[in-house]
Amino acid sequence: MTLAEKILAAHCGKNKVNPGEFINVKTDLVLSNDITAPIAIKEFNRLGVGKVFDPQKIVMVPDHFCPNKDIQSAEQAKLMREFARQHNIIYFEVGQMGIEHVILPEKGLVVPGDIVVGADSHTDTYGALAAFATGMGSTDIAIAMATGEIWMKVPPTIKFIFHGKPRKWVGGKDFILYTIGNISVDGALYSVMEFTGEAIDALSMDNRFTMSNMAIEAGGKAGIFAVDDKTRAYLKGRTSRKYTEYSSDPDAEYARIIEYDASGIEPQVAFPHLPSNTKPISQVGNIAIDQVVIGSCTNGRLDDIRLAARILKGRKVDPNLRCIIIPGSQKVYMDALKEGLIEIFIKAGAAVSTPTCGPCLGGYMGILAAGEKCVSTTNRNFVGRMGHTKSEIYLANPAIAAASAVLGRIASPEELV
Amino acid sequence: MSLKGKVHKYGANIDTDAIIPARYLNLDEAAQLAEHCMEDIDIDFVKRVKAGDIIVAETNFGCGSSREHAPLALKGSGISCVIAKSFARIFFRNAINTGLPLLECEEAVDNIKAEDTVEVDLSSGKITNLSSGKTFTSKPYPEFMMQIIAAGGLVEHTKKKSSGAR
Numbered sequence: 098m099t100l101a102e103k104i105l106a107a108h109c110g111k112n113k114v115n116p117g118e119f120i121n122v123k124t125d126l127v128l129s130n131d132i133t134a135p136i137a138i139k140e141f142n143r144l145g146v147g148k149v150f151d152p153q154k155i156v157m158v159p160d161h162f163c164p165n166k167d168i169q170s171a172e173q174a175k176l177m178r179e180f181a182r183q184h185n186i187i188y189f190e191v192g193q194m195g196i197e198h199v200i201l202p203e204k205g206l207v208v209p210g211d212i213v214v215g216a217d218s219h220t221d222t223y224g225a226l227a228a229f230a231t232g233m234g235s236t237d238i239a240i241a242m243a244t245g246e247i248w249m250k251v252p253p254t255i256k257f258i259f260h261g262k263p264r265k266w267v268g269g270k271d272f273i274l275y276t277i278g279n280i281s282v283d284g285a286l287y288s289v290m291e292f293t294g295e296a297i298d299a300l301s302m303d304n305r306f307t308m309s310n311m312a313i314e315a316g317g318k319a320g321i322f323a324v325d326d327k328t329r330a331y332l333k334g335r336t337s338r339k340y341t342e343y344s345s346d347p348d349a350e351y352a353r354i355i356e357y358d359a360s361g362i363e364p365q366v367a368f369p370h371l372p373s374n375t376k377p378i379s380q381v382g383n384i385a386i387d388q389v390v391i392g393s394c395t396n397g398r399l400d401d402i403r404l405a406a407r408i409l410k411g412r413k414v415d416p417n418l419r420c421i422i423i424p425g426s427q428k429v430y431m432d433a434l435k436e437g438l439i440e441i442f443i444k445a446g447a448a449v450s451t452p453t454c455g456p457c458l459g460g461y462m463g464i465l466a467a468g469e470k471c472v473s474t475t476n477r478n479f480v481g482r483m484g485h486t487k488s489e490i491y492l493a494n495p496a497i498a499a500a501s502a503v504l505g506r507i508a509s510p511e512e513l514v
Numbered sequence: 515m516s517l518k519g520k521v522h523k524y525g526a527n528i529d530t531d532a533i534i535p536a537r538y539l540n541l542d543e544a545a546q547l548a549e550h551c552m553e554d555i556d557i558d559f560v561k562r563v564k565a566g567d568i569i570v571a572e573t574n575f576g577c578g579s580s581r582e583h584a585p586l587a588l589k590g591s592g593i594s595c596v597i598a599k600s601f602a603r604i605f606f607r608n609a610i611n612t613g614l615p616l617l618e619c620e621e622a623v624d625n626i627k628a629e630d631t632v633e634v635d636l637s638s639g640k641i642t643n644l645s646s647g648k649t650f651t652s653k654p655y656p657e658f659m660m661q662i663i664a665a666g667g668l669v670e671h672t673k674k675k676s677s678g679a680r
Contacts, residue, residue, distance in 0.1 A: 119658040132539040136582050139542070143669050146676075162540060169540035218580040218604055234582035234608035236668050244672065248658070282527055283574035287603050316574060318603060371527060458536035458579070477578060479531045481554035 099254040099351065101289040101321055103343040104229040108212050116253040116352070124154065125228075126206060127241045128215030130197055130454075131159040131170065133234075134177040137216055140239035148184065150245035155186040156206065158197040161454045166461040195426025195452040198222040198310060198394035203426055205335030209324050209342055214241050219394045219476065224309035224321040225302060226328060227343065231319050252318045253352035254289040256345075259296035261360035266510050268404075269304030270396060270474065270494035272296070273311040273320075274365035275357070278375030286316035288352060291345065296359030297322065302331045303400035310395045311476050314372040366472075366507060367492035370480045378497060378509045387469040389420040389502040390483075391495050392450075393457045396474035397425025399432050401495040406438040408499035408510050409445040415505030420447040421456065421463045447502070459483045465490075472501040515636045517594040517615070518644075519566035522559065523628040528571050529578035530605060534587040536579070547583050548590030565592035568634065570626045572598065576605025585614040595634055597641060597652070599623050610659060611668040617641060617652035625650065 162170035181188035223230035312320025456463030465484030478490035
């Protein structure tokens with residue numbers, strides 16, 4: 098069996114599961130946020146069960162439109178807060194809050210072998226910790242909150258092997274954009290993406306979270322990595338929970354095996370309006386931009402912030418654009434502050450914000466006007482995603498984003514460093 | 515159960531940001547969401563759509579965010595079902611859970627134009643293009659999903675299951 102199949106089997110009381118089979122699995126963690134929880138709460142109440150299955154396995158994070166952007170989002174946040182207090186579940190208020198997919202691993206709430214379901218498509222992020230984590234809708238989450246179980250169809254697994262050494266300025270963001278560009282936005286539909294190979298072993302945990310995070314952008318159900326010393330080091334001190342390290346059998350059956358030469362992969366830029374519309378940085382051409390956003394559940398971790406700071410140190414943001422940097426959690430923010438990175442950003446002329454999903458989904462904190470172009474380290478460049486339908490989003494890694502902020506056009510850090 | 519309506523046709527990879535832009539996710543009532551359904555890619559949809567109408571689209575319909583607001587907005591605007599070559603998986607679950615029928619049928623998509631009138635028989639999966647007279651059959655739902663649909667959604671299905679267990 099594959100790593101994913103072993104986790105699913107262990108959670109439905111079977112020795113073996115096969116792709117296509119319908120199973121009912123026990124959930125280790127059930128997540129929702131300020132825009133998906135209100136519908137989940139409504140459906141939960143309609144079930145009439147009165148209480149959640151286990152308050153310590155349910156998390157709510159007010160991160161999308163929080164700190165509240167308007168009266169309606171304040172009402173939604175209030176509804177969620179009151180439910181969280183009433184049921185005594187895990188809840189992070191503004192001030193402790195960070196972007197859900199940054200703080201759940203950071204606080205040690207996910208361990209290898211877990212099944213995590215969340216009413217947010219980027220719940221797949223925790224696959225970096227060898228957990229089976231996947232996004233669902235609010236009604237599914239209501240059922241999981243009430244019963245601690247959810248139905249799943251066992252997905253086939255596609256194995257991706259990245260051979261060789263990553264180039265300079267290339268990280269998890271480039272690998273996943275390259276993959277999506279190669280297999281397209283539905284190339285892994287309903288499937289698990291399993292990432293392996295020498296170049297994957299070389300990636301930091303923060304870079305692996307970025308890759309798992311965007312599996313959904315290829316239609317994937319999960320994006321998963323096996324446990325190694327980096328995973329173990331990450332977990333140390335964050336959790337005292339015992340966990341099982343599952344790994345794929347040598348004779349595991351894969352739907353496909355796709356191999357890449359990582360040393361041939363340049364930094365990638367996804368052009369409007371699909372994440373699969375990728376080009377290597379050397380073929381981007383001269384594209385002037387109006388805004389840069391560095392942050393999100395995709396690239397808002399300390400490695401990302403450090404990378405941006407390395408480029409912005411002693412330089413200035415082009416006066417014709419806005420550069421907005423959003424650390425993904427209070428811990429990331431504090432660590433960046435202690436390392437002097439926030440000072441680098443402010444001296445460079447960038448705006449630094451408290452954690453929020455804000456601009457990534459066109460909520461607030463950096464909405465685009467008609468005709469504006471933005472280089473963003475986020476995950477989606479759909480029409481109207483960050484604002485006006487006539488605006489354009491170019492997805493890239495934090496080094497490209499920072500270099501672009503300095504040069505006023507989409508640019509490689511090679512031009513500066 | 516039989517559905518009949520005019521067709522609104524779309525291409526591939528219609529994402530949930532297109533179905534209901536995130537700036538309206540501070541709303542959660544189907545009627546309010548419906549006022550903005552599809553507006554970023556088809557500004558006239560809301561004016562054109564009538565109760566019972568059907569959306570026909572290419573591959574990967576409903577990709578992107580997990581927002582259940584997407585099937586709610588479609589239902590609220592009167593859409594009775596969606597026929598596509600394939601669906602993104604979270605949208606598929608959400609539609610089943612909230613009672614928006616989806617039909618997967620490549621042939622139908624290739625042979626139905628915008629403004630055609632189409633009839634769908636959900637129990638048999640038979641799709642009839644009344645404008646051309648052609649008929650098609652969609653991929654049947656797995657038995658497990660038929661139980662959820664028959665119960666009227668996942669909440670009702672779960673209620674039924676737990677009362678049976680007692």
